[in-house]
Amino acid sequence: MEYRRLGRSGLQVSLLSFGSWVSFHKQIDDSIADELMGIAYDHGVNFFDNAEVYALGKSEEMMGRVLKKKKWDRTSYIVSSKAYFGWRGKENKPNQHGLSRKHLIEACNEALQRLQVDYLDLYFCHRPDKNVPIEEVVWTMNHLIQQGKILYWGTSEWSGVEIMEAHRVAQAYRLIGPTMEQPEYNIFNRHKMENEYLEVFKNVGLGTTIWSPLASGLLTGKYNDGIPEGTRLAIPGFEWLKDRTLVEEKVKSVRAYHQVAHEMGVSMAALSIAWCINNPNVSTAILGATRKEQLLENLKALEVLPKVDDSIMQRIDEIFGTKPRLPEY
Numbered sequence: 264m265e266y267r268r269l270g271r272s273g274l275q276v277s278l279l280s281f282g283s284w285v286s287f288h289k290q291i292d293d294s295i296a297d298e299l300m301g302i303a304y305d306h307g308v309n310f311f312d313n314a315e316v317y318a319l320g321k322s323e324e325m326m327g328r329v330l331k332k333k334k335w336d337r338t339s340y341i342v343s344s345k346a347y348f349g350w351r352g353k354e355n356k357p358n359q360h361g362l363s364r365k366h367l368i369e370a371c372n373e374a375l376q377r378l379q380v381d382y383l384d385l386y387f388c389h390r391p392d393k394n395v396p397i398e399e400v401v402w403t404m405n406h407l408i409q410q411g412k413i414l415y416w417g418t419s420e421w422s423g424v425e426i427m428e429a430h431r432v433a434q435a436y437r438l439i440g441p442t443m444e445q446p447e448y449n450i451f452n453r454h455k456m457e458n459e460y461l462e463v464f465k466n467v468g469l470g471t472t473i474w475s476p477l478a479s480g481l482l483t484g485k486y487n488d489g490i491p492e493g494t495r496l497a498i499p500g501f502e503w504l505k506d507r508t509l510v511e512e513k514v515k516s517v518r519a520y521h522q523v524a525h526e527m528g529v530s531m532a533a534l535s536i537a538w539c540i541n542n543p544n545v546s547t548a549i550l551g552a553t554r555k556e557q558l559l560e561n562l563k564a565l566e567v568l569p570k571v572d573d574s575i576m577q578r579i580d581e582i583f584g585t586k587p588r589l590p591e592y
């Protein structure tokens with residue numbers, strides 16, 4: 264395993280990490296979660312990602328039970344939670360979601376209980392909240408750090424401007440700004456990581472914990488001929504994700520991409536993850552898996568990484584046509 268610094272912080276995070284969105288509680292039970300987290304940890308994964316909203320709290324509870332059973336040294340791993348969406352779904356009352364001081368503190372306390380840990384290593388604002396002053400968010404996160412309940416705070420799917428605004432406020436009050444951002448980054452979705460955040464990386468040194476490196480599985484080629492039973496895009500309630508992901512043009516590109524992986528003698532899954540971590544601004548790519556075979560295949564991305572040279576990158580750019588255009592001046 265390779266470890267990278269999380270932005271300008273001193274925290275070392277494994278280049279591949281493991282997350283629980285969709286899979287924990289909805290698709291897999293405690294025994295599979297235990298097996299997958301064990302495989303990840305044994306391969307050097309030191310970061311496990313979670314959020315209050317995943318399976319409406321049940322995902323954190325499941326991860327908490329596994330962590331308790333594993334009895335790993337608490338100093339050897341990093342665990343996260345994220346607040347914003349709340350965990351009551353449609354029943355959320357006004358202060359049971361969002362980024363107010365009230366919800367951030369209550370969600371943190373609840374995550375600690377569900378995960379059965381004394382502190383969160385990483386705590387994310389799962390989305391920006393236009394109804395809360397940024398000063399309130401920055402002060403609250405620093406309050407939680409002072410209390411020892413969280414160690415680092417960050418954002419997810421914030422714009423570059425919003426992240427810089429949080430840093431401006433932090434600097435004004437001599438507080439700690441966001442250490443990391445959790446953006447989607449895969450061959451289809453490159454704008455933030457390769458364009459919008461460039462100045463943020465340069466000026467404040469943002470760490471990044473990448474989500475959906477496989478675009479929910481699309482980049483493995485598994486949806487090339489329809490939707491296999493038991494896969495994410497077949498789950499009732501995830502039609503919105505299916506509509507967003509299974510676009511004919513995208514599937515066509517993935518079919519052409521197959522040839523690149525084939526010629527390299529690697530899987531599309533491992534190549535897609537290697538493509539993602541080839542970006543030096545990626546601190547860690549969070550893997551998702553519902554089966555042992557998937558996770559073992561995805562971990563091979565570390566072996567594929569040295570093979571991802573300029574010619575491979577160029578072929579991928581040509582097939583997908585998703586490389587952001589930067590201004591020429």
Ligand SMILES: NC(=O)c1ccc[n+]([C@@H]2O[C@H](COP(=O)([O-])OP(=O)(O)OC[C@H]3O[C@@H](n4cnc5c(N)ncnc54)[C@H](OP(=O)(O)O)[C@@H]3O)[C@@H](O)[C@H]2O)c1
Pocket residue numbers: 281282283284285286290312313389419420445473474475476477478479480481483485493494495496532549550551552553554556557558560561
């Ligand atoms: N901050 C945010 O807003 C946000 C949003 C989304 C996710 N996340 C985080 O990022 C993590 C990873 O995201 P993700 O789960 O969407 O990642 P992903 O890598 O894009 O998709 C993972 C899914 O693809 C399928 N898959 C994985 N490896 C495969 C393989 N080798 N062959 C065939 N199918 C394979 C599995 O689903 P099936 O077996 O069901 O097909 C697996 O659950 C999440 O767990 C979560 O922690 C954060």
